[in-house]
Amino acid sequence: MSGRTDHPAKRSTRGSALRGLLGARDFRLLWAGMTVSLLGDGILLVALAWQVYALSNTPAALALVGLAISIPHVVFVLVGGVISDRLDRRRVMVVADAVRCAAIAGIGVLSLTGALQLWHLMVLAGLYGAGTAFFGPAFDAIIPELVHEDALPTANSLDQFVRPATLRLLGPALGGFVIAAWGSGTAFLLDAATYLASIAALLAMSPATIVPTGPPSSATHQIREGFRYVRAHVWLWGTLLAATVAYLLFMGPVEVLVPYVVKNELHRGAGVLGFVFAMGGLGAIGGALFMGRRGMPARHITFMYLSWTVATLAVAGYGLATMPWQAMAASFVFNALETVGTIVWATTKQRRVPNRILGRVSSFDWFVSIGLLPVSFALTAPVASVLGARATLVWAGVLGGAATVAALFLPGMRADEAPPVVARSDEVVGASMAGSFAFGEAAGERS
Secondary structure, X not given: OOOOOOOXXXXXXXXXXXXXXXXXXXXXXXXHHHHHHHHHHHHHHHHHHHHHHHHOOOHHHHHHHHHHHHHHHHHHHHHHHHHHHHOOHHHHHHHXXXXXXXXXXXXXXXXXXXXXXXXXXXXXXXXXXXXXXXXXXHHHHHHHXXXXXXXXXXXXXXXXXXXXXXXHXXXXXXXXXXXXXXXXXXXXXXXXXXXXXXXXXXXXXXXXXXXXXXXXXXXXXXXXXXXHHHHOOHXXXXXXXXXXXXXXXXXXXXXXXXXXXXXXXXXOOHHHHHHHHHXXXXXXXXXXXXXXXXXXXXXXXXXHHHHHHHHHXXXXXXXXXXXXXXXXXXXXXXXXXXXXXXXXXXXXXXXXXXXXXXXXXXXXXXXXXXXXXXXXXXXXXXXXXXXXXXXXXXXXXXXXXXXXXXXXXXXXXXXXXXXXXXXXXXXXXXXOOOOOOHHHXXXXXXX
16 A cells, blocks of 8 residues: 555546535535634644743743643543534534633733633633533544545545644644734634634524434443554553553643743743744644555555654754744654645554444544643643753653653554454544644644
C-alpha cells in the first residue's frame, strides 16, 4: 500500500462521493454550520489566551482558565454520551450551542465594558466546557444517521480538511487581526455569532432524520467489554499509556506557555500569536494531504510512533525560539507530524478493532486525550515558576518525546505490523489522538 498511486477511476469515484455528501441537504446544513462555528473557535484560540494575559500576565492565570474548561468537559462527557443516545441529537446540539453561545457572548460583553475579571472568565469558561461535553458525543452519533456507511470515509476526509483549515489556519489569523483592530471583546462576540449560525443550520435540518437509540445492554457491561479488548492488545493499551504520559507532559505547557512566550519573551502582539497557531493549521492540512496521497505505510506502527515522537520533540522548539518565525516553524512541524500519526492511528483502529466494539475502544482513546488535561494545566504554572517558561517547554518536548518512543519497544507492540487478516468495508471513523492544543480541542469539539 505504501506509496501507491490511485487509479483515475478511483479518484473520480471519491469526487462523486463528496458531491453526493454535499448534495444531501441535512449533511450540507450540518457542515455549513460547522464550518462557520469552527472559524469562530479559531478566533477564540487567540482571544482567550490574549484576554487572560491582559487580565493577569502570569502562566498561572491561563492554567486556571484551562482547568475551568477541561474539568467540566471531563466530568460531563460521559453524561453527554448517554444523553445523545437517548434524546433527539439535533436538539441536544442546539441546546449545547446555545449554552456555549451565551457563555462566550457573556465574556465578550464583560470585556467590552471593562468589567471582566478573571473569576468571571473562569465561570463562563466552565459553562462553555460543559456545553462542549454534550455537543461532541451528539455530533459523533448523528453523522451515521445522515451518511450512508459507504460514504463515511469521504465524510472523514472532509473533516480532516475543514477542521485544520478553519480552526487552526483561518480562524487564528482572523482572530489576531480582529483583536489588533478592535480588541478581544469584539473577537469573543464574533465567535458567539458563529454559534448562532450553527444553531440556525441545525434548526433547518429535518427532525425526521434523527432517530434516538438506546444501548442494547447496560453501560457498565459495555465499558467492561471495551476495557477487556484494550487490555488484550499491546498496540492499544501501550499507545493509550504512552499518550497519557505524553499529554500530561506537554499539553498544559503548550497551551499555557506558548502565548506567554510570544507576548513576554518575543515581545510580539496577538497578530503574531494568531500566525503561530495558523501555521499549525497549515501543517495539519499538509499532513492530511500527504497521507491522503501516500496511503498507509507497510510498517505503520513504527511510522506512527516515529511521527509522534518527532512531533512531540518539536514542542521544545517553542522554548528555543528567539524569533516569531521559529515559533511558527515549531507549530508547523508539531501539527503536521501529529496529524500524520493520527491518521495512521485512526486507520489502524478501523482495520483491527471489530466494528461492534470500535466506539467503546475509541471512547478510551477519547478519555486519554482529555482526562489528564486538568492535571497538566495544574502542574504547568508551578513548574514554569521554577524552571522558567522556555525551559519548561523544552523539557516538555524532550520528556514527552522520550515517553512516546519508549512505548514502541514494548514487547508485542510491532506485531500488529503484519497485514490485517480481514479488510472490512464497514469501518467507521474512531476518535484519534489529539493533534492540536488543548483549548483547540475544547473549542473545536463540534465533531
